Amino acid sequence: MLRFAFGGLAANKVRSFLTMLGVLIGVASVILLLAVGNGSSTAVKNSITSLGTNSLTVSSMGARGAAGSTVKKLTVDDAKALASATDAPSIKSVAPVVTTSAAALYGNISYTPGSIIGTYPAYFETANQKVAKGDYFSNDDVLNSRKVAVIGSTTASQLFDTEDPVGKKITIGGTPFTVLGVLQTKGSTGFNDPDDVVIAPLPTVQNAFTGFGSVNQILVQATSADTTTAAQSDITRILMGTHAISDPSKVDFRISNQTSLLTARESTTKTFTVLLGAVAAISLLVGGIGITNIMLVTVTERTREIGIRKALGAPKGVILGQFLTESTLLSVIGAGLGVAVGIFGSHFSIVGIKPVVIPESVLGAFAIAVAIGLFFGSYPANRAASLRPIEALRHE
Amino acid sequence: MSSQKPPVIQIRRVTKSYGHGDATVHALRGPDDPVTGAPLGVNLDIEQGDFVAVMGSSGSGKSTLMNILGCLDVPTAGRYLLDGIDVGHLDEGQLSLVRNRKIGFIFQSFNLVPRTTALAQVELPLAYAGVRSAERRRRALAALDMVGLTERAGHKPNELSGGQQQRVAVARALVTAPAMLLADEPTGNLDSRSTEEVLSIIDNLNATGRTIVLITHEDEVAHHAKRVIRLVDGAIIHDVRQAPVNGLPPALLELVGVRA
Numbered sequence: 001m002l003r004f005a006f007g008g009l010a011a012n013k014v015r016s017f018l019t020m021l022g023v024l025i026g027v028a029s030v031i032l033l034l035a036v037g038n039g040s041s042t043a044v045k046n047s048i049t050s051l052g053t054n055s056l057t058v059s060s061m062g063a064r065g066a067a068g069s070t071v072k073k074l075t076v077d078d079a080k081a082l083a084s085a086t087d088a089p090s091i092k093s094v095a096p097v098v099t100t101s102a103a104a105l106y107g108n109i110s111y112t113p114g115s116i117i118g119t120y121p122a123y124f125e126t127a128n129q130k131v132a133k134g135d136y137f138s139n140d141d142v143l144n145s146r147k148v149a150v151i152g153s154t155t156a157s158q159l160f161d162t163e164d165p166v167g168k169k170i171t172i173g174g175t176p177f178t179v180l181g182v183l184q185t186k187g188s189t190g191f192n193d194p195d196d197v198v199i200a201p202l203p204t205v206q207n208a209f210t211g212f213g214s215v216n217q218i219l220v221q222a223t224s225a226d227t228t229t230a231a232q233s234d235i236t237r238i239l240m241g242t243h244a245i246s247d248p249s250k251v252d253f254r255i256s257n258q259t260s261l262l263t264a265r266e267s268t269t270k271t272f273t274v275l276l277g278a279v280a281a282i283s284l285l286v287g288g289i290g291i292t293n294i295m296l297v298t299v300t301e302r303t304r305e306i307g308i309r310k311a312l313g314a315p316k317g318v319i320l321g322q323f324l325t326e327s328t329l330l331s332v333i334g335a336g337l338g339v340a341v342g343i344f345g346s347h348f349s350i351v352g353i354k355p356v357v358i359p360e361s362v363l364g365a366f367a368i369a370v371a372i373g374l375f376f377g378s379y380p381a382n383r384a385a386s387l388r389p390i391e392a393l394r395h396e
Numbered sequence: 397m398s399s400q401k402p403p404v405i406q407i408r409r410v411t412k413s414y415g416h417g418d419a420t421v422h423a424l425r426g427p428d429d430p431v432t433g434a435p436l437g438v439n440l441d442i443e444q445g446d447f448v449a450v451m452g453s454s455g456s457g458k459s460t461l462m463n464i465l466g467c468l469d470v471p472t473a474g475r476y477l478l479d480g481i482d483v484g485h486l487d488e489g490q491l492s493l494v495r496n497r498k499i500g501f502i503f504q505s506f507n508l509v510p511r512t513t514a515l516a517q518v519e520l521p522l523a524y525a526g527v528r529s530a531e532r533r534r535r536a537l538a539a540l541d542m543v544g545l546t547e548r549a550g551h552k553p554n555e556l557s558g559g560q561q562q563r564v565a566v567a568r569a570l571v572t573a574p575a576m577l578l579a580d581e582p583t584g585n586l587d588s589r590s591t592e593e594v595l596s597i598i599d600n601l602n603a604t605g606r607t608i609v610l611i612t613h614e615d616e617v618a619h620h621a622k623r624v625i626r627l628v629d630g631a632i633i634h635d636v637r638q639a640p641v642n643g644l645p646p647a648l649l650e651l652v653g654v655r656a
Contacts (some may be wrong), residue, residue: 007511018428308507311468312521312568315489330459389495390468 005325008298019294020334023369026284027338028345029363035346035355037273042356044265054092054225058218059258072243072252073214077204078170082220084310088234090227095123096215098205102173104159104198111158113151114196118205119219124150126221129199134166134181137201145203149177150169152195153185165194168299172198175208177369203355227256277361280334284365288372295327295380306384320385328370334371401444402480404575404607405465406498409437412460412472412630424471425630434632436475438632440625442576442609443641447602449621450611458611458632459580465609466499466578467491479575496524500569502579508553513514515549516542516566520571539567543597559590570606575603575618579610583617599645619648 031230079096082088086230098118124136130151137148149170156165165179177200186194204283222231232255240246241251260323299306306319339362346355394395412424425435438461442448452458463469464476467483476483479498486494500521501507509616510515518536540546545561553561562582569577579598583591599620602608609619618624619638623644626634637644 011511070420119454302548304507305509308509309520309524310492311466311501313492313524313572315492315524318524390463393468393503 002325004322005135006138007331008302008322008326009304010330012298013330015294015297016045016330018339019290019330020337021026021283021289023331023373024287024335024338024341026280027103027335027365028285028342029283030277030280031339031342031357032345032350032355032363033276033360034273035342036350036353036357037269037276039355040353041266041269042275044269045262053246054222054228055227055258056220056222056231056235058239059216059253059256061254062213067136073220074253075214076249076357077232078239078242079215079218082218082235083236085234085238088231088238090222090230090234092223093122093126094221095120095126095219096202097123097217097219098210099217100200100205100209102209103153105171106159106168109159111155113155113158113198115192116198116200116205118200118202118210120202121200122221123219124172126219129186131181132184137180137199142201142203145207146201147175147177147204148180149200150181150183150197151179151359152183152193152197154193154196154265155198156182158196163209170198173208175204177204192393208377211376220249232257281368284369284372287369288376291327291330292374292379293378294330295323296375296383298326299323299380299384302384303387303392304341307389308396310387310389311393316385320381323381323384324374324377327381328373331369331377335366335373338369339366398463403441404444404446404476404479405440405609406443406477407438407464408441408475408477409439410464410471411435411437412457412464413467413472422630423457424464425457425495426632429628435630436587437438438630439633442607444575444607445602446641447598447604447608447620447622448610448647449618450609450627451613451618451624452627453613455629457626460630461627462578462580462609462611465576466501467495475505489566492524494531496521497572498575500574500577501560502523502565502569502577502582504581504584506553506558506565506566506585508561508564510554511552513550513552514556514567515547515563518551518568518571525572535571539571540564542570543567557590558586559593561599562586562590562594566601570601576607576609579608580611581610582610583614591617594648602645603648622646625630 006283074096076096078096082091083094085091096119100116101112103112117123119143121136121139131150133149137146141148151159151165159165160168160172165182168179170179171177177198183195183197192321195308220231220234220235221312222228236251236253238250240251242250242253245251309319342362343357344364346357349355409426411422412418412423413428415421421543422435424438426438427436428434429436433648450458455500460469464471467478470484480496483491483494493495509520515533515536518533518539522532522535523609537546537549540549543566544564545560548556549562556564577598582598583594595617598608598610612615612618622637622639622641624634624636624638625632639649644652645650
């Protein structure tokens with residue numbers, strides 16, 4: 001029976017190929033578009049994870065945040081209070097952060113990095129920043145306000161091009177900094193470039209730029225991703241103490257958490273993936289209708305052959321089986337090629353997104369395509385099987 | 397002598413009409429009832445081993461008769477017993493079984509399955525009968541040998557001449573050892589040499605005891621039959637026996653006569 005089906009398909013190679021192409025495009029687009037959706041969600045997840053999933057950012061509310069009450073800015077003392085708290089086991093490390101902006105000079109090259117960050121060494125771990133070359137600055141550097149810095153890869157390439165920046169001196173706002181290390185490239189998340197930074201010890205930056213007042217943020221690292229909620233409440237309790245606030249609704253600081261950002265972005269990409277999948281599913285459906293169309297043409301064309309077979313005593317089931325096999329074969333071959341094309345295509349990055357194939361989508365698309373072949377083939381096959389032999393034989 | 401075995405075909409008061417009311421066309425009607433004028437239907441018995449030629453001009457109802465005999469169509473009224481089975485009560489599935497086991501068809505336009513080798517063509521009815529592949533091949537090759545086409549077993553219809561195609565069709569018709577061979581103008585599309593070839597094969601089949609019903613409008617073809625039935629307007633008007641049921645068909649008798 002399979003041989004007959006192959007023969008039937010081979011009799012009209014171009015037509016069979018075009019029909020298969022419909023299924024092929026359907027299956028390939030389901031796999032590919034879902035892979036792109038999945039890839040973009042993975043990319044978002046990775047970039048957010050690279051910011052550190054168990055890190056919490058404490059920032060001060062604006063001066064107009066709580067009307068009537070005096071807003072106390074975050075200070076290094078707040079950070080110290082958090083770090084030294086003995087009753088907050090979920091807090092692993094604390095790093096106060098000041099940010100500013102200034103032009104950096106190396107030789108006669110001037111470049112303004114995205115931000116200049118003054119902080120403690122704990123920042124590197126909390127913000128998931130690792131050095132690719134050279135070293136971090138140490139607590140000792142912080143205590144002695146040494147004029148040292150670690151720069152991001154973008155900043156490095158802008159200032160030094162291909163030169164090795166480690167050990168070189170750059171001048172920022174008139175202060176010379178020795179470059180200790182270059183950070184690993186994290187890649188842009190689309191909003192800003194995390195590699196376009198200069199990170200220096202907190203007192204050095206305060207001394208040179210911001211002054212010894214408030215800090216912009218306090219970066220807190222929880223012991224694990226699961227304890228972020230506990231850490232968040234610990235931070236609230238301690239800072240309410242240092243800021244002398246008794247009413248939790250009147251706090252003058254805000255704690256943001258990467259996990260919430262992650263879930264928000266994830267649900268967006270999920271919607272995106274579902275939409276892409278829907279478009280692909282429609283093309284698969286169109287491919288299925290193509291099968292019905294072609295099989296109807298085939299049945300009409302081969303009415304006489306069906307009549308002969310019936311006159312020779314072919315039972316209804318055999319005719320039905322033959323045409324169903326043919327349509328299923330079309331869809332199976334089409335789907336198989338579609339899977340191949342889909343997996344092959346997913347090796348290329350599409351609009352900047354590296355597609356990640358979902359194994360379930362491959363199986364699912366293949367199974368649906370085969371089911372479509374059976375379903376859309378059953379109408380023409382049934383029509384063929386119920387032809388009356390006398391009429392089928394008369395057909396010219 | 398001829399009444400020892402029951403007839404292969406027994407048709408009783410069979411009519412076939414198309415359309416309704418005033419527009420009714422009686423393709424098969426038989427003689428009219430002398431009192432009411434209603435069609436009485438066709439009666440026909442065909443003995444086992446007989447070679448019957450059904451003749452008539454187009455529109456005489458011979459194709460309708462052939463379709464009913466071949467279980468391709470059902471009569472409007474009347475009873476049809478094929479090999480003792482009343483086929484009027486069979487459903488679609490059982491009818492296809494009857495066509496497969498009891499009847500071998502030979503058509504005017506050969507009606508071979510396209511893109512299929514001669515061997516596979518002949519195997520087809522056996523495949524539908526559920527015969528196993530080795531046995532199928534053996535019987536198909538034997539049938540092809542009988543029509544002298546062993547060396548053409550691997551050829552497809554478009555690689556065969558008309559006469560060869562019809563001989564493949566004959567092999568296909570006889571491979572299941574059916575109760576009856578039904579030939580609808582088997583030589584209508586053939587040149588005279590191929591006609592002779594095919595008719596001599598049919599003569600030989602009849603000589604070995606196979607029942608044959610042949611529809612034709614050529615007298616030379618009808619000359620080969622033992623019995624000639626002439627249809628006009630859906631009724632049998634002549635029924636002439638040219639040779640006894642249990643003897644050789646006339647064409648072979650002549651051959652024997654020449655030799656003697």
